[in-house]
Amino acid sequence: MTSPFTLGWEEWVAFPDLGLPAIKAKVDTGARTSALHASVIEPFGPANKPQVRFLIQPNPDDLSLEFTCSAPIVDRRQVTSSNGETELRYVIATHIKLGERSWPIEVTLTNRENMAYRMLFGRTSIAEDMVVDPNRSFAQPELSFDLYKQLPKRKPVRRPLRIALLTKEPENYSCKRLIEAGEARGHVVEPIDTSRCYMKIGARVSEIHYDGEVLPRFDAVIPRIGPSITSYGLAVLRQFANTGAYCLNEPNAIAASRDKLLAHQMLARERIGMPTTAFANSPKDTKDLISLVGGAPVILKLLQSSQGKGVVLADSRKAAESLVDAFRGLDAHFLLQEFVAEAAGRDTRCFVVGNKVISAIQRQAAEGEFRSNLHRGGTAEAVKLSKEERAVARRAAQTIGLNIAGVDILRTSDGPKVLEVNSSPGLEGIETATSKDIAGQIIQHLEGKVRPLSREAFV
Ligand SMILES: Nc1ncnc2c1ncn2[C@@H]1O[C@H](COP(=O)(O)OP(=O)(O)OP(=O)(O)O)[C@@H](O)[C@H]1O
Ligand SMILES: [Mg+2]
Numbered sequence: 430m431t432s433p434f435t436l437g438w439e440e441w442v443a444f445p446d447l448g449l450p451a452i453k454a455k456v457d458t459g460a461r462t463s464a465l466h467a468s469v470i471e472p473f474g475p476a477n478k479p480q481v482r483f484l485i486q487p488n489p490d491d492l493s494l495e496f497t498c499s500a501p502i503v504d505r506r507q508v509t510s511s512n513g514e515t516e517l518r519y520v521i522a523t524h525i526k527l528g529e530r531s532w533p534i535e536v537t538l539t540n541r542e543n544m545a546y547r548m549l550f551g552r553t554s555i556a557e558d559m560v561v562d563p564n565r566s567f568a569q570p571e572l573s574f575d576l577y578k579q580l581p582k583r584k585p586v587r588r589p590l591r592i593a594l595l596t597k598e599p600e601n602y603s604c605k606r607l608i609e610a611g612e613a614r615g616h617v618v619e620p621i622d623t624s625r626c627y628m629k630i631g632a633r634v635s636e637i638h639y640d641g642e643v644l645p646r647f648d649a650v651i652p653r654i655g656p657s658i659t660s661y662g663l664a665v666l667r668q669f670a671n672t673g674a675y676c677l678n679e680p681n682a683i684a685a686s687r688d689k690l691l692a693h694q695m696l697a698r699e700r701i702g703m704p705t706t707a708f709a710n711s712p713k714d715t716k717d718l719i720s721l722v723g724g725a726p727v728i729l730k731l732l733q734s735s736q737g738k739g740v741v742l743a744d745s746r747k748a749a750e751s752l753v754d755a756f757r758g759l760d761a762h763f764l765l766q767e768f769v770a771e772a773a774g775r776d777t778r779c780f781v782v783g784n785k786v787i788s789a790i791q792r793q794a795a796e797g798e799f800r801s802n803l804h805r806g807g808t809a810e811a812v813k814l815s816k817e818e819r820a821v822a823r824r825a826a827q828t829i830g831l832n833i834a835g836v837d838i839l840r841t842s843d844g845p846k847v848l849e850v851n852s853s854p855g856l857e858g859i860e861t862a863t864s865k866d867i868a869g870q871i872i873q874h875l876e877g878k879v880r881p882l883s884r885e886a887f888v
């Protein structure tokens with residue numbers, strides 16, 4: 430007769446699914462369920478396939494050894510621990526390996542940092558043919574924490590990220606594509622209505638509230654803040670940053686891109702080519718202002734314009750003067766700009782992700798229109814950029830401080846001239862014209878930027 434598979438009162442175990450080669454466990458037939466020490470326990474994933482992510486420090490004597498693990502949630506259960514306290518715990522399913530044997534078990538996750546053993550081996554995890562010998566310690570082969578040093582240099586595992594998509598319009602093309610691309614790469618992308626967020630700000634706490642609940646911590650946030658709520662949107666974004674989330678575009682950079690005057694000054698400081706631009710505070714200087722940009726025809730632009738809505742062309746000096754008066758009468762802030770006639774209603778949208786121009790389209794204004802915006806009826810086609818154009822687009826995005834940017838340039842005999850740097854460039858025009866997965870490239874870029882979970886981020 431072969432001797433039964435015997436467990437001593439303490440054993441070394443491994444969790445291959447979690448990537449943990451050695452943990453010391455106390456075998457406790459008095460406990461029903463097994464428990465594993467975990468901290469920073471955080472659920473994520475879709476409701477029909479929930480997962481949980483947690484930090485594990487397998488060696489109680491070396492807290493610098495820590496790993497982020499994730500596993501499917503099979504249940505949430507009230508568990509009463511040996512000190513009589515009841516706690517609602519996540520239950521995960523995973524394989525355990527002990528000596529030659531490996532079998533699936535259920536484990537609850539709980540904080541056991543004050544316990545001598547990181548793992549409690551309960552009776553439901555012990556297979557029918559096994560026996561426990563309370564007089565033996567390590568009946569199965571002993572392992573060691575040195576195994577962690579010998580782990581093959583694994584490719585960093587792409588872990589699922591919890592991403593907030595800050596938008597008022599989750600249904601628009603760009604948002605739908607970002608959600609789709611994020612989910613296709615295994616992440617969870619949750620649209621959050623910027624205007625519905627409210628916040629608690631303090632030296633010790635940074636919370637974002639929504640519908641009476643505190644939002645969980647996000648790894649990253651993709652801001653798609655419309656120009657109508659720039660100011661509040663940026664406050665919400667800063668709050669996300671304060672909770673430790675990585676912002677795909679930083680609030681200050683978005684603010685700079687939204688203020689055309691500031692953006693032009695920043696670009697000029699870096700000697701980036703642009704149409705000559707002028708700005709004045711006093712109505713007395715209107716005539717001179719028009720002359721500064723070379724006289725009529727001249728362009729007037731509201732400082733916060735987008736989709737070409739606040740951009741007008743004055744054909745004559747007289748028309749320019751009356752437009753300036755009209756804008757001033759409305760208390761509108763605007764700048765005057767040289768009209769680049771040779772662009773002939775065309776501009777080039779360069780899509781920058783990180784340090785690279787990943788794609789570009791040329792937009793042509795509709796008949797009788799000088800603005801090439803697709804919202805104004807313009808048409809788009811893929812275009813190949815010159816080396817100089819690429820360099821200018823990259824530098825413009827960098828100067829404003831944006832990771833993701835749509836840099837609009839006019840092609841002129843005097844080289845590329847930057848019109849503006851957009852912080853929430855639309856995806857529909859560029860993906861349709863180029864058939865490229867721009868949303869996927871944005872998510873891929875984000876993955877490279879989000880630091881692995883650290884304990885500090887959670888305090
Ligand atoms: N100085 C100029 N000379 C010639 N055409 C211009 C000039 N400025 C703007 N345009 C045209 O008008 C369009 C809109 O201008 P601009 O991009 O500055 O405004 P916008 O409202 O911020 O647009 P969006 O953010 O949607 O791209 C440009 O795409 C370009 O076709
Ligand atoms: Mg714009």
Ligand SMILES: [Mg+2]
Pocket residue numbers: 737837848849
């Ligand atoms: Mg533009």
